[in-house]
Amino acid sequence: MINDNVVRQQILEIKPYVPGKPIEEVKRELGLDEVIKLASNENPLGPAPQAIEQMKKTAEQVNIYPDGNVHYLRQKLATKLGVKEEELIFGNGSDELLALLGQTFITEQAEVIMAGTTFSEYRFATNIMGGKIVTVPLKEYTHDLEAMAAAITPNTKLIFICNPNNPTGTIVTKDEVDNFLNQVPDDVIVIFDEAYYEYVANPAYPETVDYLADYENIIILRTFSKAYALAGLRIGYGIASQKLIDYIERVRQPFNVNLMAQKAAIASLATEDHLAKSVELNQVGKEYLYQEFDKLGLEYVPTGSNFILVDVAEDSTRVFEELMQRGVIIRDMSAFGYQTKIRVTVGLPEENEFFIEQLKEVLNN
The missing domain is CATH 3.40.640.10 (Type I PLP-dependent aspartate aminotransferase-like (Major domain))
Incomplete structure (x- = not known):
């Protein structure tokens, strides 16, 4: 019988990386037609x-x-x-x-x-x-x-x-x-x-x-x-x-x-103009999300990147799962020791707005 002795012991110290769920997988599993992904810090504008x-x-x-x-x-x-x-x-x-x-x-x-x-x-x-x-x-x-x-x-x-x-x-x-x-x-x-x-x-x-x-x-x-x-x-x-x-x-x-x-x-x-558009889109999106988090009374960490760590003040896994049921993929931060925090990538304006709409409903449940 194969056991742990067949591998280098260092391998046993490694936990496989778990990426954000792909859009197609969530659609397939939950039977959804529309899903947005704000989990993996991707550029929503796409390539030049x-x-x-x-x-x-x-x-x-x-x-x-x-x-x-x-x-x-x-x-x-x-x-x-x-x-x-x-x-x-x-x-x-x-x-x-x-x-x-x-x-x-x-x-x-x-x-x-x-x-x-x-x-x-x-x-x-x-x-x-x-x-x-x-x-x-x-x-x-x-x-x-x-x-x-x-x-x-x-x-x-x-x-x-x-x-x-x-x-x-x-x-x-x-x-x-x-x-x-x-x-x-x-x-x-x-x-x-x-x-x-x-x-x-x-x-x-x-x-x-x-x-x-x-x-x-x-x-x-x-x-x-x-x-x-x-x-x-x-x-x-x-x-x-x-x-x-x-x-x-x-x-x-x-x-x-x-x-x-x-x-x-x-x-x-x-194509520096496309890069500039991506950066500007991200800046505008961050400011919108900051504003909405402030309205909801949620604490967040001001960011220098294209994602925001936000404290939803309750079980982050529940929020993650309920948002996914509603067609929004974000990142649950409980694996990092942040039991009440999620990480959300800044998306297109309509994606940011949809995320906020769904987040409000989840937090009111």
């Missing part, structure tokens, strides 16, 4: 029209392996960011890059520091390599960089900073990061996960690319999944010193970024 056209053209070429070096996207992105082409690495979404970071840097019992409430894939990348997770509680829903610096030991290998943080949407500021980096030893690698970078409007937010000139131990992760609306194509990228990139490249699989993703990302970079 130019990116869609490029995808259509590329469909005829998918019998050929993609460019394993991501040459043309690498060129475009390096120019946009003002970095060298050798300071970039691409992945099948940022999730793959997180796994590659674990394979590259984490050894058994090496300590990895992260916030107590943050993106769960940092735990996966650590656990699968047998590393030791060191969690530092959030302070007012925000990374406590002073406490994270104090948690560094001679065994510390990596520090993950999700900025804006998922699921709280909060940011750490440039002044906080400046002070933090001055306390981090050169042989400890700091990873800034900036999946929601394009949505941040706060002028105090750090431009981490500027740190690369002075810090060789920094890795920045960004993605085309969120503001550029290419989540279904899975394409993310990392920015770091050439030395760190060279290390990570040694464990990257060939052809890990598909052809359609590369072409669509190139087209997306050339």
